[in-house]
Amino acid sequence: MSSADEILDIVDENDRVIGQSPRGEAYDRGLRHRCAFVLARDPAGRIFVHRRTATKLVFPSMYDMFVGGVVGAGESYDDAALREAEEELGVTGLARPSFLFKFLYDDGAGRTWWSAVYEVRCDLPVRPQLEEVAWHDYLTEDEVERRLGDWEWVPDGLAAYERLKARRRARRQDR
Template sequence: MSSSDEIIDIVDEHDQVVRQATRGEAYAKGLRHRCVFILARDADDRIFVHRRTATKTVFPSRYDMFVGGVVGAGETYDEAALREAEEELAVSGLPRPVPVFTFLYETGDGLSWWSRVYEVRCVLPVSPQVEEIEWHAFLTDAELDRRLAEDARDGGRPWTPDGLAAYERLRAARASDA
């Protein structure tokens, strides 16, 4: 079964399930659904950063500081976060990702998804899925922030807009907790 045939929950503006559809239909018709974003840190507290493959349906060949994906039909955010993190990092036995916050992401061109952001510590060696991840590295917060600032200034690496939105919210939440 291809990812476009995967059945997912379609939700309303209050994140309540209203029906189910294939992922392909959800994207084609702009149906609101659920996604998880997991910020994975290694034992040295560095962030897993990667470039998505060109075959990805949404934001192909873009850089991202989150692993994650679409929540399956009947699946909870928490279940999807663990499944997606283990799949994309190609690890087993990862601790349960810790939820941080939820927000509605809207693309401006008709697509939107409820997004739950998580954090997880991955001390296991990673070997990311080649179907999903073209390049990866672990970067310190300072290295990531420097790259984001440089890319925003000079139009360098293209980043996933939903990942950028989630990361900005995460940084703001950390700043308000400090």
């Protein structure tokens, strides 16, 4: 089965399941579905950053600071986060990612999905999936920040990253 044939739950503006659709059709018709984003850090706290392959259905050849992907029909966000992180990092036995927050991504041009954001520490040597990852490295947060204006980033990952930074700033101000 190709990734375009994978069945997804289609959800409404409140993240309630209203139907199912093959992934390719969901993308073509702009049907709202679910995704999991996982910020993977190495033991030094650096962020796993990668460039997607040119064959990806969405945002080919762009950079991302999250691993993850669509949540399959009937799958929980938590299960999808772990599955996708292990698949994209090429590891097994990864700790369950910690849920941080959820938001509705909508680019205003027909791309919309509920996005659950997680974080995980990866102490294992990574072997990224060649079908998914064209290049990868661990970068410090300062290195990521310096590259935000230079590299072409996936817009949904960038939106998640900006929300994550804003949440951290708000928590520091509340202390």
